[in-house]
Amino acid sequence: MVGRGKEKKRVLEELRGGSSDELKIIPIVGMGGIGKTTLAKQVFNVKEILLSLLQSIIQIDDKVYSRDEAELADLLQKSLKRKRYLIVMDDIWSYKAWDDMRQCFPIDNNRS
Numbered sequence: 001m002v003g004r005g006k007e008k009k010r011v012l013e014e015l016r017g018g019s020s021d022e023l024k025i026i027p028i029v030g031m032g033g034i035g036k037t038t039l040a041k042q043v044f045n046v047k048e049i050l051l052s053l054l055q056s057i058i059q060i061d062d063k064v065y066s067r068d069e070a071e072l073a074d075l076l077q078k079s080l081k082r083k084r085y086l087i088v089m090d091d092i093w094s095y096k097a098w099d100d101m102r103q104c105f106p107i108d109n110n111r112s
Helices: 005-016 036-043 048-058 071-078 097-104
Strands: none
Touching: 005 036, 048 071
């Protein structure tokens, strides 16, 4: 990503600052096409997102960090089963992208 090093550094500094117990929301805003999604992808990867989601729902140990993305997605699905949750996703441009993500969430006709 050319020309966005300063923005990437700023987002990373924001994420690392503060208490690990506090909720941290860092908006990336701007007109379409300026690289918001690319910046977000530079800062996070799928494994980190899955780990972050899991940390917000369950107590995780060192063994969890060594799991691959498929195992983390499966653990997330099992942890969410029979619970209520709201999922908000932005910039889903294809059915495949959604299909890849939805496997992380349980199919439970009674709750989710």
